[in-house]
Amino acid sequence: MESSGSRQSDIAKNTNPRSRHGGAKGEFGVQHTTLEISEFKALVGKAVPQPEQFNYGVTRDTIRHFAYAVPDINARYLDEEYAATTRWRGIIAPPGYLYAHGSPAWLGSLPGIKDADGNELRNADNATEEWEFHKPVRPGDTIFSQGMLEDATIKRSRKLGECVLVKEGMRFTNQRGETVARLASYSFRFNGSAVQASGGVGQAYPPIEDGQFTRNVATPPLLPGTKPTPVRRYDEPRFFEDVGVGDEVPAWELGPIMAFDIGRFNAVTIGTGYDRIGRTGHVPDGFAPGVLRIQWFGAMLSKWGGPNSWVTRISQRNVDWVLIGYKVICSGRVTRKKVEEGRCLVELDIWCDSELGFRTNSGTAEIEFESREHPTRSR
Template sequence: MSETTDERTKEEFEQATSAELNDADIDKDRAIVGRDWASRSQEFLGTATPEAIRNFANGYGDDNPLFTDPEYGRGTRWGGQIAPPIMAAILNAPLHGERPSKQERGGSYRGIHAFVSGGTWDWYRPIRPGDTLYSFGGLESVEVKRSEFAGRSVVKVNREVKMNGNAEVVGVYRTLVIYTERKKARERGKYKNIEEPNYTDEDLAKIDEIYAAEKPRGREPRYYEDIKIGEALPPMVKGPLTTTDMVVFHAGGYGFVPYGLKTGRLAYQNRQRIAPFYIKNDYGVPDVAQRVHWDSAWAQAIGNPRAYDYGVLRECWAHHYLTDWAGDDAWVVAQHDEIRKFNYQGDTQFLSGEVTAKDGRDGRDGRCLVDIAFKATNQRGEDTMKGTATVAVPSREQGPALLPEVPADLQRKAIEMMARHGELLREGRQ
């Protein structure tokens, strides 16, 4: 690379990483809090085929036959294969509805880096092969905070209601997203001195020992009466993290919509659509800003020592942990997680958890709910994720685990949204 080209690339790099949080963007967001819109996004996957369900589960390391083997599913309470409930996060077909005006679209935050810092799920019914999912929702809250990592930051909670083609609510997903200025994060360099992992054969053998002992609960019911408050969940391990993990997660169906990963002519078209999302790399070639998840040089440019995982991937790991423990007959009712620290390439996450409460009624109302606290701890002994979950389990006395009821107002809104979708299709309008 010539000196002239090198200097030009550095100048463009500085411009691309020097965007500042804009009060106008924040004001636009505050004006639309609480509004619901139909999601017009076409995710990488819209319909849960048997293969899509299997590949998604495999994409975060889950080999539970309930999710991966249609024949196995026929012998369970579900009567067939179902998807891990968290698959609702990556399924979406366009839902036709009223479009927000330019003033109602919220802030664009161009050139500002976004981190998924946690999420909360409520699940109501399973996703089955052939289900196409649609969604609606909007911005639930927005606030400005001071961040140790990058100074001033904007914290947003987005809400998505996921429903199937029958307008039945499958789940509600709330994501916590933090917007930070890339340049300030780089200048502060809070994480720049984190030591690089270095594994001995003995270290790897200990990790492999955990992998070898892991298995899903499967068809053996985990009865409510047998669960004790304070009992520990078996350990699970994820890692050491590699670029391959990122590739496999994307191959399993994670599309990062509305930005997305494109190649060739499609990448060119995407660049025209969202030019600020493309930042030139060391060769002067525009590439996606999300390459922080596999390109350590770009991750360093925004203040991190190495490439790191997606928060959504760690949410899937937590879900894998819960469904492995719960077994085929149970249902994860809710999951809340907080991403506390980055999970860098080379890091290993050790998942642990315990039962913190039962529903207090000994299952007499038929609900049989169990509360779980879980966390992920890296090889440096740092807790990188903490969370809680509620699981409905079967009871010897009360029978099968019951699915939660969808709140009436939420179900009514879903029916209204789907009815409007059908009306617009009949009119030939989109």
């Protein structure tokens, strides 16, 4: 299996070209800079104080609330009796759930990146993430997240101007000290006012009409007892032998995305995204945070894989913004099958497209399946 280090090297090389931050290959190198990052870079590889987590304990409620927020109404996250009949012998958390226990956003926002006038660059934007999922997270677990800065490099972007590409790493452990997941991510630090002055980002979208402040449509309050409980989804089992190279994963369509959808995710992760709407700032309207794509891809893959599958890895790159008011369609295709150390693994290309016809995200994933021919290794 390709190591996470080599995969992250590929991500680092491919984070920028044709990304939502603009630029072609070679445009992101910089020889002369006005940025001062020595204070920030001194933190690379060092133990830094960790912020208080939003959640430490895992409960049926934290899992249920997260699943509703995605939304992914998968019965293996919600129905204890049904989950007991699966490979997992009980409820487990969805891929990406650990954002409710820790996010690397605070690492990329640490002080120490300054412009020529000594002003701190305060705008940060997610670029890529790669999650590796090692063990299921279950009700009753206690999860601890540990984050570290791994690198910081000055870059130049057509849309962001001079910026800093920050690499962050996070490790999630349970009460037994077992590593349940790892996250490697990249983010940009930049001057949002300068980006706004140069025309802003999200220019693949049509401009908001004159007299219109936002494309958001307000959602009436959904108070407890005023709406039906979401219908749980019971997926069909799929085995390794049922999968073929070239198979298409059924599309996962969401939206139109509205501020309410983003707000639900913020509520269960204590703000890994933004609740701003309207055409102020360098982004022309509210947008879905890049980290939400992990949840969307995870839901799509888990539905296709069935109740006994295990998503081992999701790696994704933000190509363009997902602004509110539009639908987004996630898709995937099988690229490889392999049996490795007794594990039946399927690799896929994954991507998201805007309903307007352009790509917003691209990446890869890996799923472990049960096999009719090979015994399944327990997790």
